[in-house]
Amino acid sequence: xxxxxxAKYVGEPADAVDLExxxxxxxxxxxxxxxxxxxxxxxxMDPSHSMEALKEAILQALxxxxxxxxxxxxxxxxxxxxxxxxxxxxAVKDLIEKIMERLAEEGYINAQQPxxxxxxxQTSARGRIGQPQERQQEVRFEITDKTIDFLGFKTLQDLxxxxxxxxxxxxxxxxxxxxxxxxxASRQYEFGDTLNLDISATLFNAVRREGVKVPIEMNYSxxxxxxxxxxxxxxxxxxxxxxxxxxxxxxxxxxxAKRVAMALSHLIRTQYPGDTLNLxxxxxSAEEVPLAELARVQVGPYYTNTRExxxxxxxxxxxxxxxxxxxxxxxxxxxxxxxxEDGRIYKNAFGLDPFVVSQTLEEVNKCKRAGIMINTFxxxxxxxxxxxxxxxxxxxxxxxxxxxxxxxxxxxxxDYMSRKTRQIH
Numbered sequence: 001x002x003x004x005x006x007a008k009y010v011g012e013p014a015d016a017v018d019l020e021x022x023x024x025x026x027x028x029x030x031x032x033x034x035x036x037x038x039x040x041x042x043x044x045m046d047p048s049h050s051m052e053a054l055k056e057a058i059l060q061a062l063x064x065x066x067x068x069x070x071x072x073x074x075x076x077x078x079x080x081x082x083x084x085x086x087x088x089x090x091a092v093k094d095l096i097e098k099i100m101e102r103l104a105e106e107g108y109i110n111a112q113q114p115x116x117x118x119x120x121x122q123t124s125a126r127g128r129i130g131q132p133q134e135r136q137q138e139v140r141f142e143i144t145d146k147t148i149d150f151l152g153f154k155t156l157q158d159l160x161x162x163x164x165x166x167x168x169x170x171x172x173x174x175x176x177x178x179x180x181x182x183x184x185a186s187r188q189y190e191f192g193d194t195l196n197l198d199i200s201a202t203l204f205n206a207v208r209r210e211g212v213k214v215p216i217e218m219n220y221s222x223x224x225x226x227x228x229x230x231x232x233x234x235x236x237x238x239x240x241x242x243x244x245x246x247x248x249x250x251x252x253x254x255x256x257a258k259r260v261a262m263a264l265s266h267l268i269r270t271q272y273p274g275d276t277l278n279l280x281x282x283x284x285s286a287e288e289v290p291l292a293e294l295a296r297v298q299v300g301p302y303y304t305n306t307r308e309x310x311x312x313x314x315x316x317x318x319x320x321x322x323x324x325x326x327x328x329x330x331x332x333x334x335x336x337x338x339x340x341e342d343g344r345i346y347k348n349a350f351g352l353d354p355f356v357v358s359q360t361l362e363e364v365n366k367c368k369r370a371g372i373m374i375n376t377f378x379x380x381x382x383x384x385x386x387x388x389x390x391x392x393x394x395x396x397x398x399x400x401x402x403x404x405x406x407x408x409x410x411x412x413x414x415d416y417m418s419r420k421t422r423q424i425h
């Protein structure tokens with residue numbers, strides 16, 4: 001008689017890895033802003049997005065433990081991973097390769113193959129050409145929108161957890177408007193109202209005017225509509241300083257700022273669908289950057305052209321027809337550059353230049369006249385900077401927070417969600 005023996009299925013260790021937990025641990029690696037490679041000078045020389053760097057980051061995450069359930073990895077393999085030369089071990093290499101394959105299959109990363117290099121012809125009119133030297137090409141990768149969205153969600157979850165909140169709705173106000181959700185007394189219909197009729201009140205008006213008879217004749221004045229709570233909308237521009245000072249002085253201030261902007265984007269998209277959010281980076285000049293590219297942004301030139309950033313933010317906000325318009329400016333330094341009328345850039349990094357400051361404050365005054373509020377999150381505490389930020393706050397009736405990269409997110413999100421009921425009255 002033929003017997004078939006069954007044994008317990010033991011899957012591959014790579015299949016047991018929680019990819020979401022892994023992505024969360026790799027968040028700082030994916031969102032690097034140039035702090036680790038600031039001495040390279042240009043971002044193209046930054047090796048952080050190479051596959052080899054990703055392998056090292058995955059190994060460090062595995063060495064920290066808790067990514068796999070108990071028993072998913074043999075004791076021998078676990079011991080090999082803790083060795084200093086673990087990447088030289090073939091079993092560890094295979095495990096990391098399979099994890100990277102899963103990341104690609106699940107849509108978290110996209111591998112970028114190196115460009116093809118065609119060797120030159122072996123002969124020419126003047127003689128024979130020597131054999132070409134082989135050029136080393138590193139395989140690189142880029143994170144996908146799925147990874148960016150997930151990191152934004154996780155950052156928001158962590159920040160809201162620290163605030164003691166669980167969920168948020170839209171921007172509540174004290175005003176009433178007509179809508180689908182009834183929450184107040186009915187009133188007479190006016191042209192332009194949402195036609196959410198209060199049937200009982202409408203029929204009562206008609207009967208009171210004409211008496212009880214069939215058919216009931218209704219006039220325009222009989223129409224009554226439900227009132228609901230009016231929910232305001234808000235247009236926000238995050239004005240993010242990406243000058244070189246954001247990674248100097250032994251501290252990376254830019255990566256936490258990027259995380260907060262991603263969290264704010266996720267919050268608005270999921271909880272405040274009527275709101276808009278745009279991103280403007282400012283350095284020697286300023287440019288608008290799609291939010292989808294935020295995770296890939298690194299620090300840039302050395303100077304801080306605050307006025308140009310405010311100008312671009314104004315142009316974006318003035319196109320938005322929203323109840324509230326605000327600029328959330330995250331910076332760590334004084335304005336040190338100015339775009340002149342002929343396009344040249346005036347730069348002065350020594351102290352607060354009176355010309356630069358006066359022109360920047362004039363732009364703040366334009367924001368005030370346009371009804372745009374500026375909320376400033378300053379990641380430094382120099383006396384001159386404090387005075388400058390206070391001046392901005394006084395001029396546009398905004399708020400200023402002197403904070404650190406560690407609690408920036410809590411302050412920013414608390415402000416975004418709490419100011420809504422105060423801004424429109």
